[in-house]
Amino acid sequence: MYEHIKKEDRKLFDLIGEERARQHEGLELIPSENYTSSAVMEAMGSILTNKYSEGYAGKRYYNGNEFIDEIETLAMERAKKLFKVPHANVQPYSGSPANLAVYLATCSPGDTIMGLALPEGGHLTHGWKVSATGLFFKSVPYHVLADGRIDMDEVRELAKKHRPKLIWAGATAYSFKYDYPAFAEIADSVGAYLAVDIAHIAGLILAGAHPSPVPHAHIVTTTTHKTLRGPRGGMIMVTPKGIAKDAELPQKIDKGVFPGLQGGPHDHQTAAIAVALKEAGTPAFRAYGKQIVKNAKALAKALRGNGLTLVAGGTENHLILLDLVPVFGPSGGVFASDALEAAGMTANKNTIPKDPGSPFYPSGVRLGTPALTSRGMKEKEMEKIGAWISRAVTAVKDFRLPEGKEERVAYLASFKKSLAKNKELAKIRAEIKAFAKKYPLPSDR
Numbered sequence: 001m002y003e004h005i006k007k008e009d010r011k012l013f014d015l016i017g018e019e020r021a022r023q024h025e026g027l028e029l030i031p032s033e034n035y036t037s038s039a040v041m042e043a044m045g046s047i048l049t050n051k052y053s054e055g056y057a058g059k060r061y062y063n064g065n066e067f068i069d070e071i072e073t074l075a076m077e078r079a080k081k082l083f084k085v086p087h088a089n090v091q092p093y094s095g096s097p098a099n100l101a102v103y104l105a106t107c108s109p110g111d112t113i114m115g116l117a118l119p120e121g122g123h124l125t126h127g128w129k130v131s132a133t134g135l136f137f138k139s140v141p142y143h144v145l146a147d148g149r150i151d152m153d154e155v156r157e158l159a160k161k162h163r164p165k166l167i168w169a170g171a172t173a174y175s176f177k178y179d180y181p182a183f184a185e186i187a188d189s190v191g192a193y194l195a196v197d198i199a200h201i202a203g204l205i206l207a208g209a210h211p212s213p214v215p216h217a218h219i220v221t222t223t224t225h226k227t228l229r230g231p232r233g234g235m236i237m238v239t240p241k242g243i244a245k246d247a248e249l250p251q252k253i254d255k256g257v258f259p260g261l262q263g264g265p266h267d268h269q270t271a272a273i274a275v276a277l278k279e280a281g282t283p284a285f286r287a288y289g290k291q292i293v294k295n296a297k298a299l300a301k302a303l304r305g306n307g308l309t310l311v312a313g314g315t316e317n318h319l320i321l322l323d324l325v326p327v328f329g330p331s332g333g334v335f336a337s338d339a340l341e342a343a344g345m346t347a348n349k350n351t352i353p354k355d356p357g358s359p360f361y362p363s364g365v366r367l368g369t370p371a372l373t374s375r376g377m378k379e380k381e382m383e384k385i386g387a388w389i390s391r392a393v394t395a396v397k398d399f400r401l402p403e404g405k406e407e408r409v410a411y412l413a414s415f416k417k418s419l420a421k422n423k424e425l426a427k428i429r430a431e432i433k434a435f436a437k438k439y440p441l442p443s444d445r
């Protein structure tokens with residue numbers, strides 16, 4: 001594998017080898033990550049990377065795009081058929097530019113927009129203050145209730161008061177199904193566009209494991225590399241309702257992507273999206289998407305059974321939020337996520353609703369099952385993984401984050417050092433290494 005890189009760049013070859021071993025020997029619990037097929041990787045590594053094709057099929061600024069036009073059209077047609085939408089743009093380089101293009105298509109700088117607040121699960125590009133979307137638009141964030149669910153009454157009140165041009169539904173750390181009809185009713189009542197960002201749940205929607213927003217939204221955006229299991233990338237779709245609101249919305253979206261935001265599309269990425277969409281249309285993928293949710297529920301049960309606390313007690317999708325306040329007090333996410341890593345499990349620290357810590361030192365950890373499910377793991381395996389997670393957290397349960405800034409830095413440095421000497425974490429790591437080898441990545445099958 002990678003014989004040409006080996007010959008030309010030994011240093012890089014070795015690093016890829018190390019990452020490969022990490023992916024094989026560990027358990028990937030980050031809910032936004034996944035493993036693509038060999039076919040998707042081949043498309044990403046194909047000669048299509050050599051081409052420039054600014055513009056759209058039949059209307060390019062460069063010559064030589066006869067086949068690129070066909071490839072991009074294939075990807076678009078597959079997206080349209082699968083998601084049942086009349087228009088799809090497959091050019092966004094990733095999820096964030098896809099969302100930015102939606103602003104260009106629907107708003108002017110300074111217009112009011114609404115999205116779920118970032119510390120409560122929302123994404124940066126839904127108007128959070130440090131993002132361009134919060135800097136260039138007047139962002140009115142909405143929140144979740146104490147039980148972790150979106151406060152739809154607040155969404156309604158804020159929409160009435162601020163009359164936004166655009167409302168986002170969708171999140172990056174939210175373990176419930178969305179009430180799309182309620183969002184649609186609110187957006188319609190104030191004449192706003194409803195954009196639903198399905199980055200996390202696109203694969204679940206195609207599998208029938210989560211309702212589709214298409215009948216309710218005007219615009220749907222997604223990444224292609226999470227539950228959809230494609231290459232890193234993004235897509236924007238316009239729904240029948242979107243066209244009914246504004247017949248020119250497809251053209252506005254296309255203009256928002258190019259020339260509004262991007263130059264030449266990444267044609268190798270477009271081809272890999274086409275492959276992923278073909279794979280996502282199979283019965284095997286439907287079974288995969290359903291299994292992701294079954295596994296998340298089984299993992300949630302195992303975590304609870306091993307004494308851990310979950311936001312809202314569980315999950316309705318692929319994602320679980322561990323509430324670590326009962327273990328570490330505020331801001332313990334870092335202890336748990338670093339202990340998990342030392343034990344061979346990759347997750348990320350995350351805020352929990354009404355977090356007593358801060359976004360940088362949050363009190364939760366975000367876990368997900370899309371990648372584990374891609375390795376063929378099922379409910380039985382989730383029981384084992386739940387027990388390992390609990391053991392790893394317990395192994396560091398006596399750490400407490402100090403209040404003072406400087407004290408924190410020194411304390412965390414000594415905590416990190418202690419991980420390398422922690423015998424329980426080393427023992428779990430060895431157990432996981434032996435276990436993980438039995439579950440090949442899709443690209444090795």
Ligand SMILES: Cc1ncc(COP(=O)(O)O)c(C=O)c1O
Binds near residue numbers: 095199
């Ligand atoms: C809901 C949501 N939207 C958009 C994005 C942005 O995607 P990308 O990281 O590809 O820019 C993410 C990424 O985590 C996400 O979770």
